[in-house]
Amino acid sequence: MKVPCTTTQAHQPPSLKHRATSFNEPKSVLDLGRSPSPSPAVNKPTPKSEVSAISESLFQSDDGSLHSVDQILNLEDWVWMRELGLHDDSTRIPQFNHSDSQLLPEFPPSHSFVPDDFSLSSDQFPNESFNSVALSNDFHHMNNDDFNFVDVLIRAADCFESNELQLADVILERLNHQLPYPTGKPLQRAAFYFKEALLGLLTGSTRSTHSSDVIQAIKAYKNFANVSPIIMFSNFTANQAILEAVDGSMFVHVVDFDIGFGGQWASFMREVADRAESRRVNSPSLRITAVVPEEYAIESRLIRDNLNQFACELKIGFDIEFVLVRTFELLSLKAIRFIDGEKTAVLLSPAIFQRIGAGFLNDLRQISPHVVVLVDAEGMTEGGTPSFRRSVIDGLEFYSTVMESLEAASVGGSEDWIRRIENFLLRPKIFAAVEAAGRRAPPWREAFAAAGLRAVGLSQFADFQAECLLRKVQVRGFHVAKLQAEMVLCWQQRALVATSAWRC
Amino acid sequence: MYSAIGGGVGIHGDFQRIDGAHLTGDPCLVLTTDPKPRLRWTAELHERFVDAVTQLGGPDKATPKTIMRTMAVKGLTLYHLKSHLQKYRMGKQSCKELPDNSKDASCIAESQDTGSSASSSAKIAQDLNDGYHVTEALRVQMEVQRRLHEQLEVQRRLQLRIEAQGKYLQSILEKAFKVLNDQAAAAATAGLEAAREELSELAIKASNDCDGMVSALKVPSLSEFAVSLENKNPSNLPAQFGDCSVDSCFISNGSLVSPMGVSSQSAAMKKRLRPLFGNGDSLPLEWMITNSG
Numbered sequence: 001m002k003v004p005c006t007t008t009q010a011h012q013p014p015s016l017k018h019r020a021t022s023f024n025e026p027k028s029v030l031d032l033g034r035s036p037s038p039s040p041a042v043n044k045p046t047p048k049s050e051v052s053a054i055s056e057s058l059f060q061s062d063d064g065s066l067h068s069v070d071q072i073l074n075l076e077d078w079v080w081m082r083e084l085g086l087h088d089d090s091t092r093i094p095q096f097n098h099s100d101s102q103l104l105p106e107f108p109p110s111h112s113f114v115p116d117d118f119s120l121s122s123d124q125f126p127n128e129s130f131n132s133v134a135l136s137n138d139f140h141h142m143n144n145d146d147f148n149f150v151d152v153l154i155r156a157a158d159c160f161e162s163n164e165l166q167l168a169d170v171i172l173e174r175l176n177h178q179l180p181y182p183t184g185k186p187l188q189r190a191a192f193y194f195k196e197a198l199l200g201l202l203t204g205s206t207r208s209t210h211s212s213d214v215i216q217a218i219k220a221y222k223n224f225a226n227v228s229p230i231i232m233f234s235n236f237t238a239n240q241a242i243l244e245a246v247d248g249s250m251f252v253h254v255v256d257f258d259i260g261f262g263g264q265w266a267s268f269m270r271e272v273a274d275r276a277e278s279r280r281v282n283s284p285s286l287r288i289t290a291v292v293p294e295e296y297a298i299e300s301r302l303i304r305d306n307l308n309q310f311a312c313e314l315k316i317g318f319d320i321e322f323v324l325v326r327t328f329e330l331l332s333l334k335a336i337r338f339i340d341g342e343k344t345a346v347l348l349s350p351a352i353f354q355r356i357g358a359g360f361l362n363d364l365r366q367i368s369p370h371v372v373v374l375v376d377a378e379g380m381t382e383g384g385t386p387s388f389r390r391s392v393i394d395g396l397e398f399y400s401t402v403m404e405s406l407e408a409a410s411v412g413g414s415e416d417w418i419r420r421i422e423n424f425l426l427r428p429k430i431f432a433a434v435e436a437a438g439r440r441a442p443p444w445r446e447a448f449a450a451a452g453l454r455a456v457g458l459s460q461f462a463d464f465q466a467e468c469l470l471r472k473v474q475v476r477g478f479h480v481a482k483l484q485a486e487m488v489l490c491w492q493q494r495a496l497v498a499t500s501a502w503r504c
Numbered sequence: 505m506y507s508a509i510g511g512g513v514g515i516h517g518d519f520q521r522i523d524g525a526h527l528t529g530d531p532c533l534v535l536t537t538d539p540k541p542r543l544r545w546t547a548e549l550h551e552r553f554v555d556a557v558t559q560l561g562g563p564d565k566a567t568p569k570t571i572m573r574t575m576a577v578k579g580l581t582l583y584h585l586k587s588h589l590q591k592y593r594m595g596k597q598s599c600k601e602l603p604d605n606s607k608d609a610s611c612i613a614e615s616q617d618t619g620s621s622a623s624s625s626a627k628i629a630q631d632l633n634d635g636y637h638v639t640e641a642l643r644v645q646m647e648v649q650r651r652l653h654e655q656l657e658v659q660r661r662l663q664l665r666i667e668a669q670g671k672y673l674q675s676i677l678e679k680a681f682k683v684l685n686d687q688a689a690a691a692a693t694a695g696l697e698a699a700r701e702e703l704s705e706l707a708i709k710a711s712n713d714c715d716g717m718v719s720a721l722k723v724p725s726l727s728e729f730a731v732s733l734e735n736k737n738p739s740n741l742p743a744q745f746g747d748c749s750v751d752s753c754f755i756s757n758g759s760l761v762s763p764m765g766v767s768s769q770s771a772a773m774k775k776r777l778r779p780l781f782g783n784g785d786s787l788p789l790e791w792m793i794t795n796s797g
Contacts, residue, residue: 211680211683211684211687212684214680214684215677215680215681215684218673218676218677218680219677221673222670222673222674222677225669225670225673226670232666232669235669236662236665239665261673261676262672262676263669263672263673263676264669266668266669266671266672267664267665267666267668267669267672269668270664270665270667270668271661271664271665271668274664298680298683301683302676302679302680302683303676305679306672306675306676306679307672309675310672310675460654461654461658464654464655464658465658465661465662468655468658468659468662469662472662472666
């Protein structure tokens with residue numbers, strides 16, 4: 001899954017210069033109308049020599065290449081934008097740009113970038129051969145120009161690492177022209193979202209969700225679940241592992257660290273009710289404690305209402321509590337209510353480790369969970385602390401794989417829905433990944449081992465279920481692999497989701 | 505080993521005594537139609553067998569090999585003859601009557617047989633041998649069936665799980681939509697007047713534009729309309745990160761209309777807008793909002 005791409009420090013300025021002419025080609029006619037941006041590099045206070053050298057070269061070519069825009073302009077993009085009615089300058093949708101901001105805001109101190117990887121001279125980054133096996137097939141078909149945005153993005157990531165925020169801003173500004181919209185091949189769209197995420201880091205802006213967003217997100221999630229096996233694989237494999245562990249118990253308590261919209265528990269409850277009915281016993285009761293991020297009020301309310309209703313229809317005793325991540329961070333497992341006599345299951349995802357580390361795993365023994373299920377749908381790296389640039393590269397590769405698989409799975413469907421799914425479901429994850437990228441992510445395997453968790457295999461039922469699911473989806477390219485008690489859903493040999501079950 | 509030929513055995517009255525050569529009479533073997541075909545000792549074949557045994561000096565003296573040579577039936581193997589001979593010998597030894605004709609393996613060992621039911625006892629003994637094979641075959645078959653059954657069970661359960669999840673997502677979507685609508689309705693009354701003017705303007709544009717469109721690309725006017733409506737509603741102003749055109753299209757489209765798909769959105773929108781022309785401009789904004797619920 002790792003990309004063995006590298007870059008040379010010494011090569012950067014000349015190569016950027018070399019490509020400056022082509023990579024500044026305006027991807028939209030909008031840039032024609034606009035006057036060249038007022039060279040923020042000049043206005044910024046005391047730029048480093050490297051910064052000014054690069055930015056000057058960039059802005060010089062800006063003026064020179066305007067006349068040849070017709071040749072350079074990508075026809076596809078032009079048609080697309082024309083349809084959208086964006087060819088007219090006056091109706092130009094406000095672009096999120098930083099050319100107005102003269103003063104760069106102070107970089108949030110919570111992110112401590114360690115530039116240890118940055119000055120590695122052993123890194124080599126050959127442009128043309130950025131086509132390791134693990135990367136999208138698109139690479140093989142892209143010409144040199146198209147590689148630019150990936151290079152530039154990585155260069156921008158480097159800047160974050162070395163704390164050259166002004167340079168990062170400049171580079172991302174340029175990248176805005178290259179990637180104004182999430183169009184093109186999956187890699188390009190993924191790069192767009194990563195660019196946005198990096199820009200977000202610079203401005204420190206936070207996203208607040210509104211109910212209109214939530215609706216779009218739910219709809220996107222529903223469509224995503226219908227076309228791609230990713231969600232169903234994650235949910236049902238986890239459910240099966242939990243069901244087997246808590247089978248027969250009258251009181252089940254699940255601690256869910258990544259509840260999403262709660263769809264998983266609806267099918268879990270259905271299963272529980274069916275089993276109780278077939279055994280002619282009273283329905284057990286299910287209790288869920290969901291650890292949720294802040295600003296999850298709307299979703300929490302919806303989930304509570306809907307799961308309550310679902311449970312009522314199935315005649316299952318049900319209760320759900322929401323605990324804020326912040327509270328959990330402070331109090332660890334004491335933030336959660338446990339009742340004697342319950343069988344407890346814990347459902348984890350890497351996001352929680354990225355946010356608060358893996359220390360709380362050591363406390364798990366005290367509550368003696370019957371099973372701890374880990375669902376990794378974020379392409380988490382195996383271990384060690386990857387550098388910021390490494391995280392961005394890995395993330396870029398992972399999400400472009402996800403987008404590729406999504407495209408393949410919804411062939412024949414409207415492109416519109418793919419974009420919505422990417423925008424409402426993948427974009428927040430990318431943002432979160434970039435935000436967490438700088439932090440030292442704990443190697444979760446070591447953390448699991450240290451906490452005394454040992455992996456248990458997934459049952460044959462789960463195997464059959466996964467295969468059955470893939471047959472249902474009827475898309476070539478997906479397959480399930482089993483490695484060391486993990487079940488991994490792959491898209492063309494690249495891992496998408498890895499699920500595993502653990503016991504104390 | 506088995507030759508897949510059917511037909512009766514033609515035993516001719518006279519057969520030559522040959523050594524190692526086959527008769528040209530070409531008698532055929534009768535095989536059962538089981539998955540694992542086994543030889544059926546028909547009366548004629550058995551008669552031939554008995555003749556051969558008698559020729560060779562009785563069941564004790566005759567050996568399967570010599571019987572095979574003597575009978576000279578194509579496709580008959582030593583294996584067949586061994587088992588048949590054994591049964592024949594057992595049948596010949598006993599003088600007591602066989603209590604029942606059950607094929608029970610344990611009974612056969614002790615049961616006695618009358619001379620006349622030699623063929624039935626032979627059949628029973630043969631079934632004993634075959635019984636072992638049958639058990640094995642049954643076991644394998646049961647294993648296959650078990651696996652098949654489990655896979656069917658998995659399929660069935662998976663279907664139920666998918667349905668449950670789908671049903672849940674549908675209901676949460678509807679509830680979310682309702683929540684938003686209530687919010688929008690509450691806040692929309694604030695910006696009633698200004699919105700109405702814009703509404704009539706854009707409604708004209710919208711009804712001219714939309715004709716069964718499927719993609720968001722063709723709803724610039726609708727989205728503008730929706731955006732303007734959104735802008736009247738302060739609590740719903742999305743402080744969007746990276747608010748590009750594609751985003752606003754998505755957001756505003758979903759917030760105003762039924763989430764059933766863009767084409768039905770346009771149709772629904774069209775339906776609501778038509779009375780606008782019929783009644784002139786006296787269409788209250790609330791009517792728009794509540795109707796979309």
